[in-house]
Amino acid sequence: MDKLKIYELLDSKGIEYEVYSHEPVFTAAQADSLGLPHPEAWCRNLFLRDRAKKHYYLLTVSEDHSIRIKDFEQKAGTKHLQFASREELKAYLGVETGSVGPFGLLNDTGCTVRAYIDLSLKGQLIAVHPNRNDATVFLETDKLICLLREHGSAVEYIDIGE
Numbered sequence: 001m002d003k004l005k006i007y008e009l010l011d012s013k014g015i016e017y018e019v020y021s022h023e024p025v026f027t028a029a030q031a032d033s034l035g036l037p038h039p040e041a042w043c044r045n046l047f048l049r050d051r052a053k054k055h056y057y058l059l060t061v062s063e064d065h066s067i068r069i070k071d072f073e074q075k076a077g078t079k080h081l082q083f084a085s086r087e088e089l090k091a092y093l094g095v096e097t098g099s100v101g102p103f104g105l106l107n108d109t110g111c112t113v114r115a116y117i118d119l120s121l122k123g124q125l126i127a128v129h130p131n132r133n134d135a136t137v138f139l140e141t142d143k144l145i146c147l148l149r150e151h152g153s154a155v156e157y158i159d160i161g162e
Contacts (some may be wrong), residue, residue, distance in 0.1 A: 001106045003093070003130035009106075010139070013147060017139040024134045026098040028063055031136070038138050041125040043118070045100040047089050048072075051080040056092055057155075060102055061160050062101040075158055076116060080136055094131065101128040103137075105153040115148065116158040117141060 010017050016033055018037075025031045031042060042063040049056045055078060061067055073079050074107070092113055093104030105115055117126075126141040150156045 001103070001131060003132050005133055006103055006106070006130040006137070009147070010137075011139050015139060015143045015147065017137050019130070019135055019137050021135045024098065024132075026133065034136075036127075036129060036136060038125050041042060041127040041138055043121065043128070045102070047084045047100050047113075047127075048081045049080060049084040049088060051082065051115045053088075056084060058079065058093070058100070058102065058105065058113050058115040059158075060115070060121070060128075063121045065120065065160050067160065068083065071159075072116070072160070075160075076114075091118060098133040098140070099129050099131055101131070102126075102148060102155075103128055105148050105155070106151055107131070108153065111152040111154065113153070115153060115155040116156065117145065119157045119159040122157055 005156060020036050022034050033043040043060050044063055061073060069081055073081055089095060092108055094107030095104045121141045124141055125138050126144060127136050127138050130137050145155050
């Protein structure tokens, strides 16, 4: 799903959001340099898979939280996770490196990927790319989760900690 279709979907569901177009960004430092509003809404996204390539996970955490994959494995009840390949990223989420985010789940027609969103984002704004890293969408995390669940995606909050 391209970014225009995402905007149309949000509009059709009556979900309020803000969009900011910008040059493509690939790092948190580049995103910070854009001077966009709501710096507290920035987050990081990791696309992970198990060693057997049977289970895939999208982990979205607040930008200011550190992530230890071993801690996530324990909390999610899995083990031996590693980063998925570029090919897997394209196949499951339909996006390129640098554009990973929850909206990619809308491209996961088999609803294979299990998503976890940092509990600290509950009830807050979240900043996510609309499947391209040349724009940022700000919306309420709870509304995003409802949209993704309506699509059929497994999404839940997880307490990542600091």
